[in-house]
Amino acid sequence: MTQKLKILMFPDPKLRKVAKKVTKFDKSLQNLASNMLHTMYEENGIGLAATQVDHHIRLIVMDLSEKRNEPMFFVNPEYKILDNHSTCSYEEGCLSIPGFNEEITRPDKIDLKWQDLDGNTHNDKPKGLLTICIQHEIDHLEGKLMVDYLSSLKRDRIRKKLSK
Ligand code: NI
Numbered sequence: 001m002t003q004k005l006k007i008l009m010f011p012d013p014k015l016r017k018v019a020k021k022v023t024k025f026d027k028s029l030q031n032l033a034s035n036m037l038h039t040m041y042e043e044n045g046i047g048l049a050a051t052q053v054d055h056h057i058r059l060i061v062m063d064l065s066e067k068r069n070e071p072m073f074f075v076n077p078e079y080k081i082l083d084n085h086s087t088c089s090y091e092e093g094c095l096s097i098p099g100f101n102e103e104i105t106r107p108d109k110i111d112l113k114w115q116d117l118d119g120n121t122h123n124d125k126p127k128g129l130l131t132i133c134i135q136h137e138i139d140h141l142e143g144k145l146m147v148d149y150l151s152s153l154k155r156d157r158i159r160k161k162l163s164k
Helices: 027-042 129-141 152-163
Strands: 047-049 059-062 072-081 087-092 102-107 110-115 121-124
Touching: 027 047, 027 059, 027 072, 047 129, 059 129, 072 129, 087 129, 102 129, 110 129
Parallel strands: none
Antiparallel strands: 047 059, 059 072, 072 110, 087 102, 110 121
């Protein structure tokens, strides 16, 4: 049975852990992935990293489709920035920072490599929202949050509001 998982909220220090590489492509990985997907759909998110549900392995689930029926799974994802001067800005949100949307600027030309749930390797140069979203989620695996891109003043204001 799929299970809804508890999402860690900023400023929980567990969100700062660096996730470990996945080496076993077994049933427990698939179970975690489907529970994460279920949790993401329940919370109306478009992406979720394992770090956010207190599992510190390099796994990300995502669905950018309008009908919410095109799940994507990224295991051990990594990317190279192809052009540091080509960027785009997008108003990002995060299930671990509810109620805050902030405009973040990121490189928009990347070369992405990842594995699927069976361990097969894939490579792509993503376009559009996927480019932004995958960088946001990979940041989570590194213990980094979108508030880290804001001024410390703004970050403290968000921390205070969410700590209440
Ligand atoms: Ni997030």
